[in-house]
Amino acid sequence: MQLTCFKAYDVRGRLGSELNPAIAHRIARGFAQALGARRIVVGRDCRESSAELMAAAVQGLVDEGVEVLDLGLCGTEEMYFATTHFEACGGLEVTASHNPMDYNGMKLVQAGSAPLGGPTDLSVVRARAERDDMGKHLPGGTTRDVAGNARAAYVHHVVGFVDETALTPLKILVNSGNGTAGPTFDAIAGVLCEHGSPLDFVRMHHEPDSTFPNGIPNPLLPDNQPATAAAVVASGADFGVAWDGDFDRCFLFDHLGRFVPGEYVVGLLAEAFLAKTPGASIAHDPRVLWNTADVIDVGGGTSVLTPTGHVYFKRALRETGAVYGGEMSAHHYFRDFMCCDSGMIPWLLVAELLGRRGATLADLLADRIARFPSSGEINFRLADPDAAVMAVLRDMRPEALAEDRTDGISLAFADWRLNLRRSNTEPLLRLNVEARGNAALVDAAVARVQRIIAASQPG
Numbered sequence: 001m002q003l004t005c006f007k008a009y010d011v012r013g014r015l016g017s018e019l020n021p022a023i024a025h026r027i028a029r030g031f032a033q034a035l036g037a038r039r040i041v042v043g044r045d046c047r048e049s050s051a052e053l054m055a056a057a058v059q060g061l062v063d064e065g066v067e068v069l070d071l072g073l074c075g076t077e078e079m080y081f082a083t084t085h086f087e088a089c090g091g092l093e094v095t096a097s098h099n100p101m102d103y104n105g106m107k108l109v110q111a112g113s114a115p116l117g118g119p120t121d122l123s124v125v126r127a128r129a130e131r132d133d134m135g136k137h138l139p140g141g142t143t144r145d146v147a148g149n150a151r152a153a154y155v156h157h158v159v160g161f162v163d164e165t166a167l168t169p170l171k172i173l174v175n176s177g178n179g180t181a182g183p184t185f186d187a188i189a190g191v192l193c194e195h196g197s198p199l200d201f202v203r204m205h206h207e208p209d210s211t212f213p214n215g216i217p218n219p220l221l222p223d224n225q226p227a228t229a230a231a232v233v234a235s236g237a238d239f240g241v242a243w244d245g246d247f248d249r250c251f252l253f254d255h256l257g258r259f260v261p262g263e264y265v266v267g268l269l270a271e272a273f274l275a276k277t278p279g280a281s282i283a284h285d286p287r288v289l290w291n292t293a294d295v296i297d298v299g300g301g302t303s304v305l306t307p308t309g310h311v312y313f314k315r316a317l318r319e320t321g322a323v324y325g326g327e328m329s330a331h332h333y334f335r336d337f338m339c340c341d342s343g344m345i346p347w348l349l350v351a352e353l354l355g356r357r358g359a360t361l362a363d364l365l366a367d368r369i370a371r372f373p374s375s376g377e378i379n380f381r382l383a384d385p386d387a388a389v390m391a392v393l394r395d396m397r398p399e400a401l402a403e404d405r406t407d408g409i410s411l412a413f414a415d416w417r418l419n420l421r422r423s424n425t426e427p428l429l430r431l432n433v434e435a436r437g438n439a440a441l442v443d444a445a446v447a448r449v450q451r452i453i454a455a456s457q458p459g
Contacts (some may be wrong), residue, residue: 002148003027005105009311011035012096012105013312015049019104023129028092030128034120035293037064038087041146045070045180045246046094049104054094056382058143061092064267065138073131073208076246078111080340081157082150087111095180095246095333098218099424107246113264113338115311120200132434155187159195162333162348168355169198172347173237173253175198178209181247188344197352201446202235204228217244219251220330228256228282229330238354239361241347250343251352254362255264261376263288264365266326267295269346272353273324274299283325283333286406287419291372292326307407308421328377328432373439375446380429383457384441385422388429391447391456392420408427419451429453 003023005013011027015020032040040061044050047168054097061068071078076093081439086282089111096104108125116122128134135445160350176182182203189201204227205214219242224269231287232240240253252260270282270292284292284305296303306316310333318340325333333343354361382388389409396418397403400411408421408430416435423430431449 001130001132003126003130006122009122009309010105010107012099012103015073015102015104019053023061024053024094024106025060026129026132026134028057029064029123029134030125031090031092032061032064032066033112033134033175034124034130037066038373039067039069039086039088041071041086041091041150042090043074043076043079043082043186044073044180045091045093045097046073046178046210047096047101047104047245047259050094053104053106057092057094060079062141062143063134063137065140065358067141069146070143070148071150072145073180073183074147074151075184075343076107076248077108077337077340077344078150078154078184080109080338083109083111083113085150085153086146089431093246094207094239097245097248098216098220099245100216101212102379103322113316115338117311127232128175141373144353151184151187154328155191156181156195157337158188158342158344158348159191160334161345162352164178164192164197165194166285166352166355167197167199168198168358170201170238170351170354171200171236172351173202173204173228173232173240174206175204175219175231175236175240175242176206176208176247177219177243177245178205178207178214179211179217179222179243179245180208182206182208183248187192188348189363193288202231202237204231215447218333219244220249225259226395228261229253233257239350243343246340249341250346251330251359252347254365255360256362258362259414260361260365261374262326262328263291263374264287264329265330265346265350266332267291267368268353268364269324269349270295271299272349274301275353277323279417281320281322283313283320283322285327286404286408286410287377287421288328288434289428290375290417290434290436291374293366293369305404310341313341371437371443372434373437374434375432375442378431378446379423380453381427382429382453383459385429387456388453389420391452392418395452396449416445418445420449
């Protein structure tokens with residue numbers, strides 16, 4: 001039986017037809033067999049279907065003789081942390097993050113919280129689950145509730161990323177989107193309060209609710225941003241934070257309610273780490289890079305250009321020792337967090353940076369945005385994306401001063417730059433344009449590329 005819920009990086013599918021408890025049970029057994037696992041940590045998000053799917057996955061692991069460490073309701077990054085903290089053979093999070101209500105999925109890692117690869121590649125798990133010939137149940141499988149101990153250790157580790165003495169009084173609005181972030185955030189805020197932190201929090205859509213009454217938690221969607229923006233302004237907050245469904249991504253708003261594009265957050269965090277670790281390596285993706293590259297150059301760091309995608313970033317941090325890696329899609333990776341992504345560490349670092357700089361988030365961003373304006377990611381759903389790419393190359397390559405194929409195609413010109421790449425997860429062609437100090441040049445370049453792409457398509 002072919003399982004269509006296996007994607008490039010994880011498991012994700014429509015409930016019932018592509019993913020159900022029986023399939024979850026098979027995937028979990030295949031996962032345990034591929035790892036040769038004796039201990040696996042398991043957690044879930046707050047979706048209505050997640051508890052049932054997690055129960056089926058846990059049973060599959062128990063049937064393989066595995067000791068299951070139950071994290072209960074938690075974010076994906078808590079699963080990453082617990083996998084290493086408890087020296088488990090692997091970790092499994094039942095989550096669909098920001099996908100529609102009728103979807104769910106799983107994120108899987110091996111020992112050390114590393115992405116699956118080599119003999120434990122996701123394709124190996126898929127092949128075992130599709131064969132569905134797991135064999136007899138093995139003895140010795142157990143479950144153990146470790147939720148309290150795991151979260152306490154996780155919070156201690158996350159709070160350790162900031163110098164709490166550098167924090168200054170700030171009001172921060174946090175929007176959990178009725179997703180999984182609320183209880184974990186409360187645990188972090190509680191420890192900060194115990195330590196005498198001057199931070200003050202305004203909570204919004206905070207309690208986990210499987211029906212998502214305020215919409216699917218995906219702050220990247222423009223339609224989802226006004227509610228957070230308005231709440232930041234109404235509350236007088238210094239900045240706002242919003243998370244997606246499993247909070248491995250976080251999104252920022254300045255005190256005027258303006259959404260902060262992800263590439264500028266990467267620059268902020270690069271600055272924060274270079275202040276702490278002079279000369280450090282910083283990993284970043286090639287979609288929009290001039291602002292980040294400038295921050296790294298000024299800070300005396302080393303740039304590590306990395307293809308988009310969590311597998312590539314985690315590998316880059318492990319292989320180069322880069323202290324931090326950031327994608328414009330709001331995935332932020334930290335060497336000292338198992339080289340994994342976290343949605344809780346970034347806002348803490350931003351709060352610390354604002355305290356050290358004595359400035360607002362808007363102030364810190366204004367100069368960077370003026371110096372390096374960008375288009376934001378523009379998506380094209382095309383009948384023939386390959387024809388579009390070839391047309392752009394024919395038209396623009398002769399003028400380019402440099403070309404890079406790290407991820408898709410990047411062409412750099414005297415005062416502007418483009419990146420054109422196919423999505424790893426959706427049938428889309430994605431365009432990003434940036435310039436040096438000239439927003440009008442960005443608009444003109446985007447319009448030119450759009451005309452070329454339109455002319456390249458059949459009909």
